Amino acid sequence: MTGLQETLANWFGENKRELPWRTSPTPYHVWLSEIILQQTRVSQGLEYYNRFIERWPELQRLAQASEKEVLKMWQGLGYYSRARNLLQCAQQVQQQYGGLFPADYKKLTGLKGVGPYTAAAIASIAFDLPHAVVDGNVYRVIARLFDIDTSISSTAGKKQFAQLADMLLDRDHPGLHNQAMMELGALQCVPKNPDCAVCPLKTQCLAFAHETVNERPVNTKKLQIRVRYFNYLVFKTDNSQTVLHKRNNNDIWKNLYDFPLIESETHLSVDEILKQDAFLKFTRGKSFIVEHVSRTFTHKLTHQTIIARFLQIKLSDGMPCIEGNNLFLTPEKDMASYPVPRLIDLYLNN
DNA sequence: AAGCCGGGGAT
DNA sequence: ATCCCAGGCTT
Known part of the structure; x- marks a missing residue:
C-alpha cells in the first residue's frame, strides 16, 4: 500500500x-x-x-x-x-x-x-x-x-x-x-x-x-444555449377533462407528459397564438374563452432556456379536436399519476 | 469526435 | 442573475 x-x-x-x-x-x-x-x-x-x-x-x-x-x-x-x-x-x-x-x-x-x-x-x-x-x-x-x-x-x-x-x-x-x-x-x-x-x-x-x-481541472468544452418559446394550451372541458401530450421525439423530456404545445422562435402575444393553425385545429370553429394566461416561466436547462406561458382555454361546448400525435383527453384528477417535467409541475402547483 | 440530455446549488 | 457541475447515448 x-x-x-x-x-x-x-x-x-x-x-x-x-x-x-x-x-x-x-x-x-x-x-x-x-x-x-x-x-x-x-x-x-x-x-x-x-x-x-x-x-x-x-x-x-x-x-x-x-x-x-x-x-x-x-x-x-x-x-x-x-x-x-x-x-x-x-x-x-x-x-x-x-x-x-x-x-x-x-x-x-x-x-x-x-x-x-x-x-x-x-x-x-x-x-x-x-x-x-x-x-x-x-x-x-x-x-x-x-x-x-x-x-x-x-x-x-x-x-x-x-x-x-x-x-x-x-x-x-x-x-x-x-x-x-x-x-x-x-x-x-x-x-x-x-x-x-x-x-x-x-x-x-x-x-x-x-x-x-x-x-484545475481544465475543461475546454463549451456549449451554446438555445432559447425556445413554449406556448402551452391547457384545455378545460365541461366535464373537467384536459388534453395531455406524451413527448416522444428526440427532444428534451422524452416520454414525459405535458400539454399541447405551440413552440415558436420568438415571443408570441396571446392574439398571435390564437391565430396559429396549430391552435385552430383544436377548436375547429367552436367557441372558446381564454380563461387565464399564466405568468411567464423561465426554465433554464444546461443547454437551453425555455420561456413558457400557459393559456387556459375553456371550451363552451364539446371537446377540443385531437387527432393522433400522442394527444389524449384525461380527467384533471388523474394528472398526478403522470410523470411531468419540473416546468409542468411548477405550473400545476402554482 | 461532437452534440444532446435536467435540475439545483454556490456565489 | 450568473456560473458551475457531468456520464452515457446518439449521430
Missing part, C-alpha cells in the same frame, strides 16, 4: 458520509445509487434512492415495473434517459443473467445506461474487482494532484486521467479506494476555493505547490 493510498484510506475512514447504499453494498444497491448519482449530487439523489428501494426492494420487482411509474418516481431528477435505461437494464439483468449482476467489467458495460464509470463502480464496490473509477470528482482530484492542464473533455485527457487513476488504484481494496477518491473530491477537493490547509494530500499535491488549484 502506497503512502497516498494509506493517507486516503485513513481520511475516508474518518470523514465518509453514512449513506444508505453503503450499509449493504449489494450489486443492486450500488448500481441503483450510481445511476441516480450520475450528474446528481448526493443531497439531491438521496431521497430518490430511498423511495426507489422502498418501492422496489429487489431488482426482480423493478424489472416488472412500468416505464410510466419509473419515470414518475424519477420526476424532478432530470436526464430522464437514465430512468428509461434503468428499467431496461433491470429487465436485461433479469433476462440475461437470471436477476444477478455479472461480476465482470466488460459484461457490465454491455448493460443499458452502464458506461465505463458505472461499470468500474459496480465492479469495484460490489465485487472488489480492480477497476479504477473516473468521475468528475476523480478528474478534479487527479488534475490537482499532478497539476495537469490537459482538458478533461479531450480524448487525450480522458485517456491520461484513466491511466493515472488506474496507477493510483489500491488493487487490494479497490472499492474502498475508489469511494475514498470520490469522497475526497466531493467533500475536500471541491471545485471552488477548497480549504487546502486541511487536505490530507496537501504535501503531495502539485497544484497546491504551484498555486494552480483553482485552475
Whole structure:
C-alpha cells in the first residue's frame, strides 16, 4: 500500500458520509445509487434512492415495473434517459443473467445506461474487482494532484486521467479506494476555493505547490444555449377533462407528459397564438374563452432556456379536436399519476 | 469526435 | 442573475 493510498484510506475512514447504499453494498444497491448519482449530487439523489428501494426492494420487482411509474418516481431528477435505461437494464439483468449482476467489467458495460464509470463502480464496490473509477470528482482530484492542464473533455485527457487513476488504484481494496477518491473530491477537493490547509494530500499535491488549484481541472468544452418559446394550451372541458401530450421525439423530456404545445422562435402575444393553425385545429370553429394566461416561466436547462406561458382555454361546448400525435383527453384528477417535467409541475402547483 | 440530455446549488 | 457541475447515448 502506497503512502497516498494509506493517507486516503485513513481520511475516508474518518470523514465518509453514512449513506444508505453503503450499509449493504449489494450489486443492486450500488448500481441503483450510481445511476441516480450520475450528474446528481448526493443531497439531491438521496431521497430518490430511498423511495426507489422502498418501492422496489429487489431488482426482480423493478424489472416488472412500468416505464410510466419509473419515470414518475424519477420526476424532478432530470436526464430522464437514465430512468428509461434503468428499467431496461433491470429487465436485461433479469433476462440475461437470471436477476444477478455479472461480476465482470466488460459484461457490465454491455448493460443499458452502464458506461465505463458505472461499470468500474459496480465492479469495484460490489465485487472488489480492480477497476479504477473516473468521475468528475476523480478528474478534479487527479488534475490537482499532478497539476495537469490537459482538458478533461479531450480524448487525450480522458485517456491520461484513466491511466493515472488506474496507477493510483489500491488493487487490494479497490472499492474502498475508489469511494475514498470520490469522497475526497466531493467533500475536500471541491471545485471552488477548497480549504487546502486541511487536505490530507496537501504535501503531495502539485497544484497546491504551484498555486494552480483553482485552475484545475481544465475543461475546454463549451456549449451554446438555445432559447425556445413554449406556448402551452391547457384545455378545460365541461366535464373537467384536459388534453395531455406524451413527448416522444428526440427532444428534451422524452416520454414525459405535458400539454399541447405551440413552440415558436420568438415571443408570441396571446392574439398571435390564437391565430396559429396549430391552435385552430383544436377548436375547429367552436367557441372558446381564454380563461387565464399564466405568468411567464423561465426554465433554464444546461443547454437551453425555455420561456413558457400557459393559456387556459375553456371550451363552451364539446371537446377540443385531437387527432393522433400522442394527444389524449384525461380527467384533471388523474394528472398526478403522470410523470411531468419540473416546468409542468411548477405550473400545476402554482 | 461532437452534440444532446435536467435540475439545483454556490456565489 | 450568473456560473458551475457531468456520464452515457446518439449521430
